[in-house]
């Protein structure tokens with residue numbers, strides 16, 4: 001069962017990988033150079049995720065609204081996604097990473113669809129990390145599509161159709177918004193915003209975000225359970 005991936009000790013982290021364009025422009029480079037540097041960050045972050053306590057990692061790579069960008073940038077991003085999937089599939093198998101794409105497939109080029117299908121098939125039995133790449137993804141459309149596919153619509157059935165709840169949601173690039181990412185799944189996500197542009201984000205930043213998460217008290221609408229330390233403090 002896919003949901004065994006999230007338990008007490010491993011987190012579902014979602015990352016809005018933002019800031020590639022500004023990183024490049026700040027260096028006098030074309031935006032595509034920022035996306036290329038962003039792919040290298042993806043490789044480092046995926047490698048570091050299991051060690052940081054992450055069991056499910058969902059990366060926002062291309063939003064359904066990103067089709068609004070100039071065709072040359074969209075093409076460059078699509079080519080990079082295909083080559084990332086083709087290049088990484090072997091390493092994913094080796095490291096036990098189960099790779100999956102979420103989002104619409106009907107608007108993607110056949111070559112990218114093939115790369116996705118091949119990567120998903122080859123990595124199906126991975127149990128070390130469940131890596132979900134969001135491509136042509138919209139949180140609102142995902143909720144609509146999941147709801148439309150359900151005969152018995154309930155909170156539980158919708159949750160099961162969408163995917164595991166997000167524990168930790170990170171956005172790089174200094175913006176403080178969700179931009180249509182994992183809207184339902186992030187109902188109680190802890191939010192961490194990083195000023196770093198995505199190409200500058202590294203394993204140490206991921207670890208710092210997880211530390212920040214571990215220091216937070218999650219209430220889910222209730223009141224925090226008394227911890228031993230709190231009780232001791234009260235008795236003093």
Ligand code: IPE
Nearest residue numbers: 017018019020021022061062
């Ligand atoms: C994130 O970086 C990558 C995608 C959205 C595909 P951006 O391309 O949004 O970079 P900025 O926000 O313009 O700097």
Ligand code: IPE
Nearest residue numbers: 016017018060061062063179
């Ligand atoms: C969100 O970043 C999408 C991805 C990271 C893939 P955007 O750069 O597209 O978001 P906005 O336009 O700043 O909200």
Ligand code: MG
Nearest residue numbers: 018019020173
């Ligand atoms: Mg952006």
